[in-house]
Amino acid sequence: MRYRITHRSRYRYSQPVSLCHNLAHLAPRDHAYQRCLKTDLTIDPRPSVRHARKDYFGNHATFFSIQHPHTVLTVTATSEIAMTPPESPPEDPWSSPWENVRQHLQKGLDYETRDARQYVLDSPFILLLPELAGYAAPSFTPGRPFLEAVQDLMRRIYADFAYDPHFSTIATPLTDVLAERRGVCQDFAHLAIGGLRTQGLAARYVSGYLEPVPPPGQTRLQGADASHAWFSVFVPGSGWFDFDPTNNQIPLDQHITTAWGRDFGDVTPLRGVLYGGGEHTLQVAVDVERLSD
Numbered sequence: 001m002r003y004r005i006t007h008r009s010r011y012r013y014s015q016p017v018s019l020c021h022n023l024a025h026l027a028p029r030d031h032a033y034q035r036c037l038k039t040d041l042t043i044d045p046r047p048s049v050r051h052a053r054k055d056y057f058g059n060h061a062t063f064f065s066i067q068h069p070h071t072v073l074t075v076t077a078t079s080e081i082a083m084t085p086p087e088s089p090p091e092d093p094w095s096s097p098w099e100n101v102r103q104h105l106q107k108g109l110d111y112e113t114r115d116a117r118q119y120v121l122d123s124p125f126i127l128l129l130p131e132l133a134g135y136a137a138p139s140f141t142p143g144r145p146f147l148e149a150v151q152d153l154m155r156r157i158y159a160d161f162a163y164d165p166h167f168s169t170i171a172t173p174l175t176d177v178l179a180e181r182r183g184v185c186q187d188f189a190h191l192a193i194g195g196l197r198t199q200g201l202a203a204r205y206v207s208g209y210l211e212p213v214p215p216p217g218q219t220r221l222q223g224a225d226a227s228h229a230w231f232s233v234f235v236p237g238s239g240w241f242d243f244d245p246t247n248n249q250i251p252l253d254q255h256i257t258t259a260w261g262r263d264f265g266d267v268t269p270l271r272g273v274l275y276g277g278g279e280h281t282l283q284v285a286v287d288v289e290r291l292s293d
Contacts, residue, residue, distance in 0.1 A: 015278035022272030026077035059259035123262035136195030158248035
């Protein structure tokens with residue numbers, strides 16, 4: 001199947017911005033089940049400097065700089081992707097106890113395992129706090145199969161936390177999310193990743209989009225009105241497997257991947273620094289359209 005994704009961000013400033021430098025992660029990346037057919041990034045006003053590259057994690061990143069006064073900045077990314085997901089969620093490829101996965105991460109010498117070790121460590125938005133370890137521990141009972149334990153952690157987050165788009169910002173600590181039992185997809189992904197890392201397991205943050213129309217008979221998915229977030233865990237010998245705690249789903253054909261990294265800070269859709277501007281407002285509009293094959 002094919003999708004067209006349009007992501008528009010518009011900043012309005014109360015005073016002119018004389019100079020801004022920005023970094024965008026808005027072009028979907030390729031992976032085993034997804035291929036980006038084309039992508040276009042339109043920036044208004046036109047930047048003086050613009051450079052596209054792959055970042056450390058292999059994500060598409062575009063740096064741009066606007067070096068003349070402006071009071072409105074509009075960034076629109078339009079992409080088309082093709083998806084060929086598996087017809088059903090994968091069977092558990094690692095049915096031995098989760099402790100064995102942890103031990104393999106500690107001692108394995110193959111490239112994939114050594115690369116995955118960076119996702120066991122602290123990151124700027126996810127500190128390995130005792131509160132996270134305490135929350136995750138009931139899912140990781142001795143001898144429990146690895147992906148069964150991860151799926152239980154996803155289910156518990158879905159059941160225990162309320163989706164509340166007015167509760168948190170990017171600066172809200174995970175301890176507040178835990179205490180208040182509410183947040184958004186970004187918070188729930190961070191919470192799951194932190195819990196997994198406290199158990200010595202590798203987990204990474206995934207940024208992307210959801211198709212807004214659910215299959216017949218299913219409820220509307222949370223987080224479909226903007227960019228979405230979920231997490232992946234590393235399975236030695238099999239790669240990475242995705243989980244969406246906001247909707248208690250194993251992502252298949254409705255989750256479109258843009259980028260992945262240690263946490264939100266590595267894959268922020270659009271961020272930057274500016275001179276001037278005064279007060280500002282931001283409007284974000286996302287449209288995900290399924291196309292005929």
